[in-house]
Amino acid sequence: MFESVLVANRGEIAARIIHTVRALGLKAIAVYSEADADLPFVAEADEALLLGPGDPARSYLRGEAVLEAARRTNARAVHPGFGLLAENAEFARQVEARGLAWIGPPPLSIARLGDKINARNLMKEAGLPVAPGVWEPVPDVGTALEEAERIGYPVIVKPAAGTDGAGLAVAHDPAALRSAYETARAHAERLSGRPDLLLERYLPAAxxxxxxxxxxxxxxxxxxxxxxxxxxxxxxxxxxxxxxxxxxxxxxxxxxxxxxxxxxxxxxxxxxxxxxxxxxxxxxxxxxxxxxxxxxxxxxxxxxxxxxxxxxxxxxxxxxxxxxxxxxxxxxxxxxxxxxxxxxxxxxxxxxxxxxxxxxxxxxxxxxxxxxxxxxxxxxxxxxxxxxxxxxxxxxxxxxxxxxxxxxxxxxxxxxxxxxxxxxxxxxxxxxxxxxxxxxxxxxx
Structure with missing residues (x-):
């Protein structure tokens, strides 16, 4: 077992992970932003390093800053919690490339499952039932309208690389689908830089x-x-x-x-x-x-x-x-x-x-x-x-x-x-x- 674990997260999940790390007799290392300096998880850790300003994009989401904190504290493992960098396959690869233990699934698994369309196709091959939908990204509104007629309304449009429900939009008819497509595409490009969208049958009473x-x-x-x-x-x-x-x-x-x-x-x-x-x-x-x-x-x-x-x-x-x-x-x-x-x-x-x-x-x-x-x-x-x-x-x-x-x-x-x-x-x-x-x-x- 590694001697020390850096917890690359904040708030309640950071505190929860730190609790178990310390209960196992391991050193718990926290990283924090300026906005979180007084939060309980910082005090509960054995050691804590400042990452940067309060904006997560300038602190918790800066993979290089987290890796530098791991180097400075001689951490032997990184636990990402959930959200933030937890499902970032490239960050997981970088952690392992530095010789650190990644407390999560293999980076390849993260990459394969992080794309909703790829994950859907993989699970179909594995024998899991999937809702009627597309098997590759929907490139434009015209294709979306054609696929929706095949799938049957209502449909839901999702960024293929989205998380936490960001950008999801439901359409019950073609006019609504045009708007839903543009909304989802804008979210996809802003959040991940990828415009890929998934279209599936929407199950309203699920x-x-x-x-x-x-x-x-x-x-x-x-x-x-x-x-x-x-x-x-x-x-x-x-x-x-x-x-x-x-x-x-x-x-x-x-x-x-x-x-x-x-x-x-x-x-x-x-x-x-x-x-x-x-x-x-x-x-x-x-x-x-x-x-x-x-x-x-x-x-x-x-x-x-x-x-x-x-x-x-x-x-x-x-x-x-x-x-x-x-x-x-x-x-x-x-x-x-x-x-x-x-x-x-x-x-x-x-x-x-x-x-x-x-x-x-x-x-x-x-x-x-x-x-x-x-x-x-x-x-x-x-x-x-x-x-x-x-x-x-x-x-x-x-x-x-x-x-x-x-x-x-x-x-x-x-x-x-x-x-x-x-x-x-x-x-x-x-x-x-x-x-x-x-x-x-x-x-x-």
Missing amino acids: RHVEIQILGLADGTVVALGDRDCSVQRRHRKVAAETASPGVGPELRERMLDAAVRAGEAVGYRGAGTVECLVDPAAQEFFFLEMNTGLQAEHPLTEMVMGVDLVEQQLRIAAGWQATLPGGAPRGHAFAFHIHAEDPEYFQPRTGEIKVWEEPAGDGIRIDAGYAEGNTVTAVSDPLLAKLCVHGADRAAALDRARAAIAAFRIEGIGTNLPFLAELLDHPEFAAGTYDTRLVGRMRGH
């Missing part, structure tokens, strides 16, 4: 369900259950639960088997998620994309499986045998993203946190990126913390979640806590019958 996989050091791929991430606003996750109430036992087995095949098809190593769209009425699923690394919702799997996924990532990267628990998942768990934002229209909010009081008790876990006295700036990600709860069954976990949300006090800055309280009392969420359109129905926008 659920978004992901399967946690681990590619072990010996080449074996295992699946560790599913997580339902259908509660989204602007295609970004707000709440999640495990197991999905919209997936029956037979469908779950098919999805777990398919996720293992997906990992095997690309020689996957480390933690990853196979994301799917599920038609709950037909109990069918379609491959959506594969995320090559740790996901924000990983604590759910940890709570029901009794496993530390970051520890397993470290063991796999070191060539060690994973230590996986046996048996089925235990109980039910929910995760809620606490955002600094207006709870009605979800616009980001900034300012100093005057009060931060967390709920506590059995079955409650909080992965926090901020504390009382910290300031949320315009360049910060709005995710303040993740509140996770576990119960013996879904009803018990729901009751615990309601109590925890009510007890969580954050003052001085607007948050989505009122929305989350509303969500927990919504009939569809309480019954587990929701889909990806729930937030839109709740807000009417």
